[in-house]
Amino acid sequence: MAQMFGMPPVLRLKRSAQSGSKAMAAAWTVVFTESCPMAYIFAGGEINLSPMQAGDVIDIRVRKQVLSGGALTPHDQKTYSDAQPATHPSIHINAIPDVHGVEIAMRQTAGVLRSIETEFYDAKRLGLT
16 A cells, blocks of 8 residues: 655744844834735844943833734733843843734833844745745
8 A cells, every 4th residue: 555645734934024224213113014915924023222322211022913904912021221232231021923914013111213123033834936
């Protein structure tokens, strides 16, 4: 009898085209948003806060859509103030399994408005964009 061997779906990790320099504003500005018709992994992100100086305040918010057509719900939010430590000026956003949507937004509520470098990754099933 012939035996069939199936191959499980393979995820392709790639850098998001939404990565890059983000100009800060006083209002929440979406810097990354993604969803997919099938389960995928928002594979994480890095945000370089080294341009921050004394008196700067930047908020970073991560929200997730849990239900199809549902509202984005808070997943995490943190505030960063003043110059960041020279030995660790960037922050890491951990991986999040997802289907319906992930959104990352930033705002600067004090100080001279900065440009902040970001890098985001996702892993999707081969054949999906």
